[in-house]
Amino acid sequence: MFLIVTTLMLTNSFCHADVNENTGLQCSKVDYSATENGFQTSLNNLFSSLVNGALQNGFYKTTAGKNSNKVYGLIQCKGDISGNSCAGCTNNSITVALHDCPKSKEVWVWFRWCFLNYSTEDFFGVMANNSVALMNETDYDDLAVISNGLSFMSGLASTAPKQPLMLQTAVMDVGLSGKRYGMAQCTRDISNIGCGKCLNAQLVTLRTIIESKRGWEIYGSSYFMWYHDFQFYSNISITASAKRLSSYGVGVGTIVAVLSLLTLL
The missing domain is CATH 3.30.430.20 (Gnk2 domain, C-X8-C-X2-C motif)
Structure with missing residues (x-):
């Protein structure tokens, strides 16, 4: 490692004050297939699930799509913030990811209140x-x-x-x-x-x-x-x-x- x-x-x-700010970002290399409809549909479905899942307990992981368009995603929120704040931070992270990494299939976004990670590779349980x-x-x-x-x-x-x-x-x-x-x-x-x-x-x-x-x-x-x-x-x-x-x-x-x-x- x-x-x-x-x-x-x-x-x-x-x-x-515990102000929520973007503290870091990493995008994988440019991959033009990330802009294709199949992958975009999977990504949109993933984001929808993560926002709703984040309301539950501050942590949520899920997948969306199939085969080459399958994408894995995870959201982890700071343990002391509310469910609504967690969902809001998740939305902020998604906005940053789409704006700054539009052609990437693996993205990490850090905010003070939450962390977003998604990839076409199964990273669940992997200690990066x-x-x-x-x-x-x-x-x-x-x-x-x-x-x-x-x-x-x-x-x-x-x-x-x-x-x-x-x-x-x-x-x-x-x-x-x-x-x-x-x-x-x-x-x-x-x-x-x-x-x-x-x-x-x-x-x-x-x-x-x-x-x-x-x-x-x-x-x-x-x-x-x-x-x-x-x-x-x-x-x-x-x-x-x-x-x-x-x-x-x-x-x-x-x-x-x-x-x-x-x-x-």
Whole structure:
């Protein structure tokens, strides 16, 4: 398994309200058969099912079409948002996919509230390592906190797979520096063991990028992690001043490194 890390500067606003924003996108190579009626019909049927399915419990996977036009799709929403917010985020993801990847048969779209993936290949249960890391590059944490931050999140990586929805939150009290809040989640098509391996592998691989930051977010194809100095979960309506973020991810920008990951089998 490999992780391709690319670098770009974003002008995303990031605030204490849990604002839903597009955090990453990856399109497969151009395939003109993606515009043919048969595949488009399958894709439209898939999208309709995903929007309706997302209303149920924040996770839904399904297929549409047959033979060469068969397409597999998955939606995973952030565990603390409502069904309506999940469906709305699914619609936003579909809009981005159709606009930015109109000739692709495999697409990944990351929003803060949800993740959309569809493909003509059966990827259900496959632990891919496409990922985007989002943070404020200049917002460094206190030295006394840095040494504990990754250990705190590593604990979440160990406990999240054991939860019924593979979702875990926790709070770390750091004295005069306040508190740090963490959340870890995996897509529910992968195994509990795979979830733990995915989360821990990301912490190891991205350590040098995230360990000194006061806040960061990782969005992957099978896993998600958030770490901040404010309670960002179950807290969508509170507004606060914005922070500028940088993003390290897949499918955009200039490739700067290819890092070998742990075998996740």
